Amino acid sequence: MSGQREAEGGSRISARVGVITFPGTLDDVDAARAVRLAGAQPVSLWHGDPDLKGVDAVVVPGGFSYGDYLRCGAIAKFAPVMGEVVAAAGRGMPVLGICNGFQILCEAGLLPGALARNAGLHFLCRDVWLKVDSITTAWTSRYESGAELLVPLKSGEGRYVASESVLDELEGEGRVVFRYAENPNGSMRDIAGISSANGRVVGLMPHPEHATEPLTGPSDDGLGMFYSALDAVLV
Amino acid sequence: MPRVVVTVMPKAEILDPQGQAIVGALGRLGHRGVSEVRQGKRFELQVDDTVTDEELADIAESLLANTVIEDWSVTRDPA
Numbered sequence: 001m002s003g004q005r006e007a008e009g010g011s012r013i014s015a016r017v018g019v020i021t022f023p024g025t026l027d028d029v030d031a032a033r034a035v036r037l038a039g040a041q042p043v044s045l046w047h048g049d050p051d052l053k054g055v056d057a058v059v060v061p062g063g064f065s066y067g068d069y070l071r072c073g074a075i076a077k078f079a080p081v082m083g084e085v086v087a088a089a090g091r092g093m094p095v096l097g098i099c100n101g102f103q104i105l106c107e108a109g110l111l112p113g114a115l116a117r118n119a120g121l122h123f124l125c126r127d128v129w130l131k132v133d134s135i136t137t138a139w140t141s142r143y144e145s146g147a148e149l150l151v152p153l154k155s156g157e158g159r160y161v162a163s164e165s166v167l168d169e170l171e172g173e174g175r176v177v178f179r180y181a182e183n184p185n186g187s188m189r190d191i192a193g194i195s196s197a198n199g200r201v202v203g204l205m206p207h208p209e210h211a212t213e214p215l216t217g218p219s220d221d222g223l224g225m226f227y228s229a230l231d232a233v234l235v
Numbered sequence: 236m237p238r239v240v241v242t243v244m245p246k247a248e249i250l251d252p253q254g255q256a257i258v259g260a261l262g263r264l265g266h267r268g269v270s271e272v273r274q275g276k277r278f279e280l281q282v283d284d285t286v287t288d289e290e291l292a293d294i295a296e297s298l299l300a301n302t303v304i305e306d307w308s309v310t311r312d313p314a
Contacts, residue, residue: 071301078298107301114303116245121252161249161304186250 015040015233017226018055020085020101022047022076026063027098027209034209035059038226047079055093056233057138058085062099062154062207072115072157073103082108094138094229095201099155102193102203111194111203112170113162115155119186123156127218128206129181130192134174137199138232142224149221151206153184158205160187160194170194178204200232236281239291240310243300244275275305 017035019042021028032042043055047065052058066075076082082104089095089110097105105111118124132140132147143149162170167189170176178193185205193204208222245251254272261269278299282291291309300307 070298074298074301106303112303114301116249116304117252119250119252121256159250163303186252 015056015230016043016054017041017229018043018045018052018058020045020047020058020060020081022063022065022079024064024067025061025100027061027207028063030207030212031059031061031098031209034212034223034226037212038223038230040226040230045081047076047081049081050084052081052084052088057094057229058088058096059209060085060095060097060101060104061209062101065100065104068100068157071107072100073105073107076100076104077108086110089196089201092198092200094232096139096225096229097201097203098207098209099158099205102205103157105201105203110201111196112166113160113194115157115205116159116161117157118155118159118184123154124158124184125152125154126184127151128153128184128192130178130204130206131181132177133179134177134195134199136174137177137195137202137228139195139202139225139228140177141231142228148181149178149208149224150211150219151208151222152210152218153206155185155205158185158187160191160205162188167191173197175199177202178206236283237312239280239282239286239312241278241280241291241295241299241307242275242310243278243295243305243307245273246304246306249304 017040019032035042103115130149132143175195179190180192183190195202208225211217211219211222253274257272295307
């Protein structure tokens with residue numbers, strides 16, 4: 001699989017995928033590495049950046065932005081770069097939020113619901129099986145419907161919560177993207193990841209960027225998300 | 236300068252595992268009459284006269300609370 005396209009004259013143009021770093025972000029390096037492994041060019045974006053440097057897609061990676069002060073993602077949503085991400089998402093740019101990034105996208109209103117403290121209170125750090133429930137998003141088109149992925153989970157506030165009406169809407173519109181095979185944290189309806197109505201914005205608690213090579217992760221199951229995004233932007 | 240207290244609590248229908256853990260601890264300490272604890276947050280703000288009730292509501296809604304999972308209330312000049 002290649003994330004590149006032939007440009008006029010035969011030169012190769014690869015997609016540019018922004019990876020945001022906030023103070024306290026942990027997983028930006030792995031996210032950039034996953035982008036590179038998929039054949040695209042990672043572009044570092046800083047939380048104070050006033051623009052997205054012309055990228056084709058954005059990854060909001062995991063960690064503890066602003067120390068998780070107040071609530072996970074509550075401060076990050078007001079970072080200058082997030083205003084640009086919200087505007088770009090409104091224009092259809094693919095945006096992926098992983099773990100703390102998912103929390104930030106929910107706080108910023110790009111995705112519905114919220115992530116609350118795990119039922120049982122423990123911080124969970126383990127590999128989990130996910131089922132792909134929607135393959136119509138910008139980040140999951142390379143998977144088969146119902147595919148099972150083995151991906152690391154590492155979070156203390158990963159319990160997906162939303163009102164019953166929002167949950168029904170998500171299910172009815174096919175916007176539940178990933179479900180846990182075994183619910184580890186009390187997430188409503190076993191939800192591990194969801195998408196925006198147009199399928200361009202996806203957030204999930206587990207870490208596909210840590211599952212890109214058998215040497216360093218439990219599988220390479222996460223790489224498909226990054227290939228999918230390149231398909232979405234290189235058409 | 237006037238003081239404002241903003242109280243943020245998990246919504247009644249939202250599971251509060253921290254409150255449950257506290258109830259469990261109280262039971263082990265012999266306080267068997269306590270059947271439920273819900274844990275929230277209290278913010279104390281020093282504000283000047285220019286800060287209106289509407290502005291306080293905006294502060295609570297946009298930053299201090301996540302209204303998907305939390306309720307908030309504002310009290311001016313509490314004793």
